[in-house]
Every structure is written in C-alpha cells, then in structure tokens.
Amino acid sequence: MLELALGIILGGCAVGAGLAMIAGVGPGIGEGNAVAKACEAIGRQPECKGDVTSTMITGCIIAETTGLYGLVIAILLIFVAPRQFVNVLMETLAK
C-alpha cells in the first residue's frame, strides 16, 4: 500500500510539472508575434532599429511572465514538492 501511495505522489508531481509547462505555449506565440512585427517595422524603417529592438525586448519580457510562472511551478513540483508530500504521508502514517 505504501508503494502505491509513493507512486501516486511521485507520478502526480511529474504529470503536474509536465502540465504546468503547457503555460509555455502562450508566451511562445505572443513573443513570436511581437518579434515578427518588430522585424516588419525594422524592414520599413531601418533607421529606428535601436528603439524598436529595445521596446520589443521590454514587451517580450512582460509577455514572458506567465510562462515563467509555469516554469517555477514545474521546478517546484519536481525538486521540492515530492519530498514534502512524502513527509506529510509519513507523518500521517506514523500517527
């Protein structure tokens, strides 16, 4: 029974980490759009390349935030969560 519980904990953490990384889809599409538009703008007006690039980088960074939330959740689920969940399980079993 303990093996089953441990398996569910570890498997759940791994599946959850994988699902959390779906958050990477949105920023990928959004940043792709931003860079495409920036390329168009530079092609139209090559003299304002510096301004366009710095504005684009700032926008990309803001758009990246949601993806990074997903990444942090995935990292926590893989490296931190299993140990804590197993500790909780052991404490409940010891009672």
Place this chain on the structure above:
Amino acid sequence: MSTKSRRFMAVDILLLVLAILPLVAVMVLKILTAPPAEGISITGAQVYFTLDTPIQPLPITEAQVNSVAVIITIFFLCLYLTHGISATPVTKRQLITEWIVEKCRNMVKENMGDYFSGFAPFIAAIMGLSALSSLLSLLGLFPPTSDLNIVAGWSILVFSLITYYKFKAGPVHYLKSYAEPVPFLAPMNIISEIATPVSMAFRHYGNILSGSIISVLIAAALGGLSQIVLGWLPGILGEFPFLRIGIPAVLSLYFDIFSSLLQAFIFATLTMMYISGGFPQSEFEARRARRQAKKVAKIQASKEKLKNRS
C-alpha cells in the same frame, strides 16, 4: 615624482587584490565544504551553518555568502576605477569610468524623466550587483540570483520604493487609486499590486535557475552519450567523457553570459519603469502648487495684519 607614482601603483594593486580576494575566498570555502558528489545532482544552495535567533533558526547559505562576496568585490572595483581621478582625464581607466557613468545617467534620464535623474546610482548598483551575481556561475560557484530569497529581497526593496513614490502625491490619492475604475475591483487592484514584486523576483530567479538546470542536464546527457558512442575504447579512454569537452561551453555562452547580462538589464529596466510609471507626476505637481499657494496666501494675510495694526 617616482615615489608618488610607486605609491599610486601599490594602492592600485592593493585595491585589485582586495577586489578579487572575496571571490577566491568563496571558491576555497566551496572546495573545502562541498560534499562528495556522486554523478550529477541538482541541489539548492548549500547551508554553511545555522544561526540561532529567538524567532527562528536562520540558515546562512552559499547564496548569502556569495552575494556578500560580490558586494565587497563591486565596492573595491569602484574604488579601483575611481582611484586617481582628475579633472583632465589622463588614464584609460578614467575614460571607462566616465563612459559607464554617462551611459547610466542617460539611460535613467531617458526611461524615467528629469524628476528621477537622481536614481542613476541606485539603478547602476542594482544592475552591477545582478550582473556580477549571475556571472559567478562562470567560476563554478553558486550564482546568488538562482536563489529566490536573494532576488525576492531586491524586489521587495523595489516594491517599497514604488509604494513610496505612489504615496508621495498624498495618501488620499494613493488609496483612491485602488478603487479605479470602480470600487468593486479593489481586490483585483491589490492582487496586481502584489504581483509586481512577485513577478520581478520569479522572472530573474526562474531564468537563471532554468539556465543552470538545463546546463547540468545537458552535461549529464553528453556523459551518457559518450559512454554509448566511445565506450568500446580500451581502459580509461572508454570511461572518459570526451563529448563533455567543449560542447557545454557553447551553451554556457548563452545561458551564463548572455542570459545573465540580459536579466540584469531587464531587472533594472523594470525597476525604472515601475517606479516612474507609478509616480503620479501631475497630481504631485498640483499638490505642490496648492501648498505653495496656501503658503503665499498665509504670508499675505500676516502682512496685511501687520499693516492694519500699524
């Protein structure tokens, strides 16, 4: 003349040595205290010792020690760069220093406006600290920015600055800004207020940490791959991971150097944007003008009183 220049040289060398010494000390500390590693493992910052405080035991970790070392290094580097500065530049060092200062001032002025031009040293400090902390991974040390606690500390500092400047135009205006556009949305506004430092900290920490995790994973994968491909070689040649030579360095170029410098720039840019964006300039000026008018009216009134009395 020669004695003076010799003394100048001696101070120069002393400052450089003092700048490099903390990094060397941290490296020696790491080599002495690192636990024997079996294979490749991904762990957080190593805890050196734990302080007993009345509230809670306070662990002193690698991240804190490394960030203090970086602070000392930056301090002595600044002393070295500004040593022997004169009104007419004679050394290359002074030209470099002036270039850095000029760039920082221009950037702050462009992004924050004239009112905040005094912010240049703070922004430069945050940028230099962040960049050098992340670049520590080039020396094989634990970069303090891949520990959430360090970066969260910086973002709390930035958050308190943002709140201070929002508060500056008057407490009523600050509280009113939560009830916009309708009072019903106040909880959302509070959440978005708290999300600012959280997202700043997570962005910096997530980028640096994910870079180091990917580097470690690729190093492990290359070790396994070279054992499959070149494992048939006799003796120790078969066990040596040849594919690990050189290939991770290309990735390190992106993850360690480019990403670190970009994240430092981003943290500074966001700091500037949030602080200058949260400051209600027109409201602040209107309030100041009202106060000035009140003061002038008071003086006028007292003058008239004096006139009447006489």
